[in-house]
Amino acid sequence: MKKAVIKCAVKDIGELRRRMKEISLEFLEPVFQHDRVYRPRNYQPSQNFPRLIMRTEVRGMEKPARYFLTLKRHILDSGVDMVNQIEVSNYLETTSLIRPLGFAEPVEVSRRRQMLMISEQTTLYLDQLDELPGYYFKIETAVGEEKVGNVFRELRETLGVFGLAEEDIVSVPYFELV
Numbered sequence: 001m002k003k004a005v006i007k008c009a010v011k012d013i014g015e016l017r018r019r020m021k022e023i024s025l026e027f028l029e030p031v032f033q034h035d036r037v038y039r040p041r042n043y044q045p046s047q048n049f050p051r052l053i054m055r056t057e058v059r060g061m062e063k064p065a066r067y068f069l070t071l072k073r074h075i076l077d078s079g080v081d082m083v084n085q086i087e088v089s090n091y092l093e094t095t096s097l098i099r100p101l102g103f104a105e106p107v108e109v110s111r112r113r114q115m116l117m118i119s120e121q122t123t124l125y126l127d128q129l130d131e132l133p134g135y136y137f138k139i140e141t142a143v144g145e146e147k148v149g150n151v152f153r154e155l156r157e158t159l160g161v162f163g164l165a166e167e168d169i170v171s172v173p174y175f176e177l178v
Contacts, residue, residue, distance in 0.1 A: 001142060003082075004143050006152070009134060016126075016162055016163060019162050033055055033110070033112075035175070038098050039175075051173075071083070079152060109178055111129045
């Protein structure tokens with residue numbers, strides 16, 4: 001699946017929450033996620049290298065953890081991410097397959113994530129990373145055959161609704177920030 005993603009550092013979480021309340025939007029309860037991000041041994045930042053992400057997700061203490069394996073690849077010339085994800089039942093067996101495929105030791109990223117689906121294609125996220133101070137706001141939308149440039153323009157315009165600006169955009173993945 002092709003996804004257009006814009007992520008911003010949130011300077012004022014109170015202002016973001018106030019603006020969301022004004023337009024009757026509210027995030028769901030937080031979910032704990034722990035990612036082990038595996039990069040190819042020759043990984044270079046800001047390149048088209050694929051990465052594998054082994055995610056543990058906990059939606060409540062009374063519910064069992066769920067595990068997902070995600071293949072992501074950022075396509076530089078379009079700015080779009082290619083994303084394929086599957087749920088796995090055996091975490092240890094799945095992670096034992098990754099290293100022999102040529103991936104380096106993982107980078108660990110833990111977060112509390114709140115989400116809100118605003119359409120069938122578009123989801124908002126509010127992330128609080130254990131490794132970094134503050135909050136991050138993310139808009140993610142599925143991209144079809146429409147022009148990618150128009151999608152990113154619309155996403156940037158949407159940032160203004162939430163009090164976020166172009167200078168708040170963070171262009172690297174979380175694992176490169178920690």
